[in-house]
Amino acid sequence: MAISNPTIVRSAAKSSSTAPLIEVHGVRKTYQLGETEVHALRGVSVSIAAGDFVAIMGASGSGKSTFMNILGCLDKPTAGQYLLEGIDVSGLTKKDLARIRNQKIGFVFQSFNLLGRTTALENTELPMLYSRVSKKERESRAREALALVGLADRAEHFPAQLSGGQQQRVAIARALANQPSLLLADEPTGNLDSRTAVEIMDIFQRLNAKGLTIVLVTHEPDIAQFAKREIVFRDGHIKRDDVLPSPQVASDVLKTLPTIED
Amino acid sequence: MELSAAFLLAIRALARNKLRSSLTMLGIIIGVGAVIAVVGIGQGAAAKAQEQLAALGANMLFVGSGSVNRYGLNVGSGQTKSLILGDARAIARECPSVSRAAPGTGTGQQVVYGNQNWATQINGTEPQYFEVRNWPFASGTSFGEDDVSQAATVAVLGDTVRKYLFGSSNPIGATIRIGTLPFKVVGVLAPKGTSPGSGQDQDDVIFAPLTTVQKKLLGQDWIRWIMVSAVSRDASYIAQRQIESLLRDRHKIRPGDPDDFVVRNLADVADAAAEQGSVMTILLTIVASIALLVGGIGIMNIMLVSVTERTREIGLRLAVGATEEDVRKQFLIEAMFLGLIGGGFGIAFGIVSSLVVSRALEWPILIPPYVVVVAPLFAIAIGTIFGFYPAKKASELNPIEALRYE
Numbered sequence: 001m002a003i004s005n006p007t008i009v010r011s012a013a014k015s016s017s018t019a020p021l022i023e024v025h026g027v028r029k030t031y032q033l034g035e036t037e038v039h040a041l042r043g044v045s046v047s048i049a050a051g052d053f054v055a056i057m058g059a060s061g062s063g064k065s066t067f068m069n070i071l072g073c074l075d076k077p078t079a080g081q082y083l084l085e086g087i088d089v090s091g092l093t094k095k096d097l098a099r100i101r102n103q104k105i106g107f108v109f110q111s112f113n114l115l116g117r118t119t120a121l122e123n124t125e126l127p128m129l130y131s132r133v134s135k136k137e138r139e140s141r142a143r144e145a146l147a148l149v150g151l152a153d154r155a156e157h158f159p160a161q162l163s164g165g166q167q168q169r170v171a172i173a174r175a176l177a178n179q180p181s182l183l184l185a186d187e188p189t190g191n192l193d194s195r196t197a198v199e200i201m202d203i204f205q206r207l208n209a210k211g212l213t214i215v216l217v218t219h220e221p222d223i224a225q226f227a228k229r230e231i232v233f234r235d236g237h238i239k240r241d242d243v244l245p246s247p248q249v250a251s252d253v254l255k256t257l258p259t260i261e262d
Numbered sequence: 263m264e265l266s267a268a269f270l271l272a273i274r275a276l277a278r279n280k281l282r283s284s285l286t287m288l289g290i291i292i293g294v295g296a297v298i299a300v301v302g303i304g305q306g307a308a309a310k311a312q313e314q315l316a317a318l319g320a321n322m323l324f325v326g327s328g329s330v331n332r333y334g335l336n337v338g339s340g341q342t343k344s345l346i347l348g349d350a351r352a353i354a355r356e357c358p359s360v361s362r363a364a365p366g367t368g369t370g371q372q373v374v375y376g377n378q379n380w381a382t383q384i385n386g387t388e389p390q391y392f393e394v395r396n397w398p399f400a401s402g403t404s405f406g407e408d409d410v411s412q413a414a415t416v417a418v419l420g421d422t423v424r425k426y427l428f429g430s431s432n433p434i435g436a437t438i439r440i441g442t443l444p445f446k447v448v449g450v451l452a453p454k455g456t457s458p459g460s461g462q463d464q465d466d467v468i469f470a471p472l473t474t475v476q477k478k479l480l481g482q483d484w485i486r487w488i489m490v491s492a493v494s495r496d497a498s499y500i501a502q503r504q505i506e507s508l509l510r511d512r513h514k515i516r517p518g519d520p521d522d523f524v525v526r527n528l529a530d531v532a533d534a535a536a537e538q539g540s541v542m543t544i545l546l547t548i549v550a551s552i553a554l555l556v557g558g559i560g561i562m563n564i565m566l567v568s569v570t571e572r573t574r575e576i577g578l579r580l581a582v583g584a585t586e587e588d589v590r591k592q593f594l595i596e597a598m599f600l601g602l603i604g605g606g607f608g609i610a611f612g613i614v615s616s617l618v619v620s621r622a623l624e625w626p627i628l629i630p631p632y633v634v635v636v637a638p639l640f641a642i643a644i645g646t647i648f649g650f651y652p653a654k655k656a657s658e659l660n661p662i663e664a665l666r667y668e
Contacts, residue, residue, distance in 0.1 A: 074581060074661050095585050102583020113578045113665065117278060127582040129263050129271075174582070 019086050021181060021213050022048040022071065027080030029066050029236075040066040042236035043080070048215065050181070053208040053247075055224035056217045058233030065186070067233065068217050072105055072184045073097045085181060102130050106175025110187035112167045114159040120146060120170045121155040127178045145173035149203055165196035172203060176212075183207065185216045189223050195257045201226040202250035226250055263588050272595040275568075286564045287604035289557030290644070294608025294637045295615060296550035302616040302629035304543035309628050311535045321495045322394060323502055324526045325353070325488040325509070343484040344522040347472075349512060350488045356508055359501035361493045364391035365485045367475055373468065374439040375427040382423050383467045384440055386475025387489075392418075392451075394491040402434045402449030405471050413473040417445040421453035421465040443478055445470065498529045558644035561600050565593060565652035576656050577664025590657035597649020598642055605638030612637070 029041040041063045048054055058064040069075035070082060073089055082089045084104060089097070101107075106127075114123045124142035133141070146155050149169040159167050168188060175183055185204070189197035197220075205226060208214050216227060224230050225248045232240040263271075276283040327345040350365035366387035373380050389404045391397075405416045417438065424433055433447045445468075454464040476482055492501035502525050509523050569576070576589055584592075613629060620627040 069662050072581070095587075098580070098583050098585040098588075101581060107581050109665065113574060115575060115578070126579070129267055130579075130583040130585070130588055135267075178583070 019083075020047045021050040021052075021085060022046070022215075023081075023083040023086075024070075025081040025083075027067075027070060027077040027082060029063075029070065029075070030078045039236050041070075041077070044236075044238055045080075046231065046238060046241065048213065050213050051208070051211050053204070053214045053226075053228040054216065055227035055230045056215065056233065057219060057221070057224055057230060058239075059219070062233040063236040064217050064233040068184060068186055068215070071182075071215060072107060073101050098130075102127055103178055104181050106172075106178070106180040106183045108168070108171050108175050108183065108185040108188045110190040112159070112164075112171045112191070114167055114170055114174075116159055119156050119158055120151060120162065120173075123159070123170055124155075124173045124177050126174055131178060142173070142177055145176045146170070148176060148207075149173045163196075164192050165199055168192065168196075168200055169203065172200070172207075176207070181213060183212055183214045185214065187218055188216065189218065189220065194222075195254070195259075197223060198226075198250050198253050198257060202254060205247075205250050263584070263591070268588075268591055268595050269599075271592055272599050275592075275596055276599060279568075282564060283600065286560050286600050287607065289560035290554065290601055290604025290641050291557075291608040291611050293550065293554030293557040293644075294605050294641050295611030296553045297547065297637050297640075298609060298612025298629060298633055299616040299619065300543070300546040300550045301633045302612065302627040303619055303625060304539065304546060305630060306616075306620065306625055306627040308536065308539045308543070310626050311539055312532075321492040321498045321501075322528045323490040323492060323498060323505065324524075324528065325349075325490060325505060326524045326526070327484075327486055328522050328524075343482075344513060345485050345488065346483075347485055349509060350485065352508060352512060353488060353490060353505055357501060357504040359492050359497040359504055360490050362390050362394050362491045364388050364394050364489045365472060365487075366391065366489065367472065367480060367482065367484075367486045369475065369479055371441045371479065373423065373427065375433075375436065378427045380423060380426040382420075384475060384479060385467055385469050386472040386479070387469055388472055391469070391489060394489045397454060398452045400450045400452045401432070402447070404449055405469075410471040410473055413477050414471055415443055415445045415474055415478070416448045416470065418449040418451060418469040419447055420451055420467040420469075422463055423466060423468055424450050440468065440470070441479060495529060498527050502527045554640065554644060557604065557641075558601075558648040561597050561645050562648035562652060564600075565597050565649050566655070568596070569593065569652045569656040572656075573659060573664045573667040576659050577661045577667065580659065580661035581665060586657040589659075590653045593653035593656050594646060594649050597645040597653065599645070600649075601641040601643070601645020602638065604645075605641030608641060609634055609638060 024044055024046045027041055027044045028039070031038040031040060044063070044067060056064045056067065066075065070077055073084070077090055080090075084100065087100075089100065092100070114120075115126070121139065121142050124145050125138045128138045128141065143152065143155060146152055149172050151166060151169050151173065154162060154166060154170075159170070162170065168191075172183075172188075183204075188204075189200055192200065201223060204214055204216070208228075214227075216223070218224055225244070227244060228247055229243050230240070231238055325345070327343070345365075347365055350363045353360055354363040364387050366385055368383055368385040370381065371384045373382055373384075388410055389406060392399070392404055399418075400421065402418070404418060405414065408414070409416050417440070419427070419433060427433070427438065428436070433450055436447050437444050438447060439445070451465070451469075456462060457464050470479075472485070476485075490501065490505065492498040505525050506521070509525075510521065513522055515521065579589060579592075580586075616627045616629065619625065
């Protein structure tokens with residue numbers, strides 16, 4: 001698939017600060033479940049530079065989802081500090097957090113979460129509905145984002161008319177619509193067959209190559225192999241944090257996989 | 263989010279579930295329609311009652327002898343001889359709040375013209391009666407003072423009698439027979455309709471000079487009633503007291519003894535009728551408001567279902583940057599639209615149904631313009647009020663849990 005028109009991806013080189021995009025210091029998260037306290041995160045510190053591509057691994061209950069929710073500003077840490085682009089997010093109001101999610105973060109989910117009976121184009125426009133973008137610009141930016149994921153010709157299709165891979169690509173286009181500095185993907189390939197999964201990873205790699213920072217949660221080691229860095233969670237701690245010396249290149253892997261006719 | 267985008271979103275969400283949206287609106291349609299119809303019909307009926315009372319006579323009081331039917335205008339039953347012509351003259355002369363007084367008596371008779379005949383009420387009175395009753399002539403004129411003093415056999419017909427005896431031909435100058443006596447028709451009264459007090463047909467009557475009826479039809483010299491008009495509507499209560507004390511004086515009734523006459527103030531009848539009408543309107547309005555309230559509960563119910571169904575959508579919207587306010591606004595606007603569109607159709611439904619009722623019952627309708635404005639505003643308010651809780655619930659969803667919701 002052709003990836004064209006790269007202007008929509010905010011280049012890391014243009015980022016004003018040299019500080020890491022994400023800085024997390026001693027973050028804890030405790031849930032109160034009835035009488036018992038559940039320690040989802042027990043002091044996590046990590047720093048992610050702009051332009052990185054991080055895969056977060058771990059068994060269920062390891063705290064990786066909680067960590068993702070905190071990175072995505074959907075949840076606040078019980079203790080510790082989270083700086084996103086140098087801004088301490090832990091002290092912000094709900095309204096400010098919504099603004100940060102809208103402007104700085106793009107979400108991709110395992111189950112796509114597209115709105116039914118709404119075209120790919122309108123799904124892509126969704127984040128822009130919540131920022132001051134004129135109708136005309138919304139549409140042109142959404143078309144641009146769809147072109148970026150190779151769906152320029154599917155803009156008027158409804159989710160039900162698209163394959164799983166295509167739906168996830170719409171979801172990626174939606175995540176890119178507001179030109180975020182961080183793309184958070186929560187098991188984005190979990191509902192896809194292996195070839196389509198690699199296709200999605202190909203898109204991520206290309207976006208990353210253009211400077212987009214990506215944090216990806218997965219429990220599939222095959223998928224984590226496409227990232228530049230792998231962080232493994234266990235029992236609310238970071239167990240391992242490795243830079244992968246030679247990540248797999250998705251476009252090369254695709255050549256070895258049999259093509260499935262649509 | 264821009265308001266225009268929010269409105270579009272709401273319309274699309276409602277259009278997605280057309281049947282459900284229209285059923286929800288139906289509650290509001292019936293509620294608003296009922297309010298408009300009830301107020302329209304109620305106001306129409308009140309206006310008609312006012313009109314009828316005005317037609318009854320200007321500031322009118324009725325004085326009857328002893329045993330008179332309580333419902334005022336049924337004047338035929340006075341059987342005592344307590345009222346005499348002198349009472350009527352004294353009332354007109356001595357009560358300052360009285361402007362006119364017309365004495366009268368009456369009898370039921372068979373009336374014949376050509377091959378038509380009709381049983382009706384023959385009232386004997388004096389020309390000022392028609393002024394007291396505020397009763398215009400359709401054709402011809404009243405009998406005059408001379409006719410009264412000479413006991414002339416002339417008659418004025420009520421509209422119903424004219425219809426039965428003459429149909430479409432001109433009765434003026436014709437001679438009819440009342441009992442055994444021939445009478446010359448000199449005038450025909452304009453139709454007055456049914457009496458709001460008794461429901462009696464006021465046009466089913468013939469008027470003749472008092473003396474003629476007393477001497478030639480009844481053979482009596484007393485009168486049965488006096489129709490009095492007060493100088494103003496407010497003066498009618500004072501006039502009533504003046505008449506009562508004057509008649510007690512003239513009839514030499516000792517303090518403590520009961521009256522041998524009755525004075526009925528038609529302002530009382532008017533007030534009673536108006537009160538009855540407004541009580542009815544209030545009751546019906548309450549019922550209609552309950553319908554509207556039930557419609558509002560319907561909106562709330564369906565909005566709650568909608569919030570639950572769209573939990574994931576709400577989670578997604580929150581994740582991509584919708585604020586709580588955005589989500590709240592989205593659902594509030596949807597609820598408001600349900601109210602607004604329901605209100606719009608409700609106005610149409612209310613107007614149509616009150617027209618149908620007015621046709622069927624031959625009742626006038628009067629829909630005050632304020633109702634057409636207030637009722638839909640009320641419907642929107644109901645949508646907003648009852649949509650508020652579901653909207654609040656939606657906006658307070660935890661995005662993480664909402665996104666995981668199955």
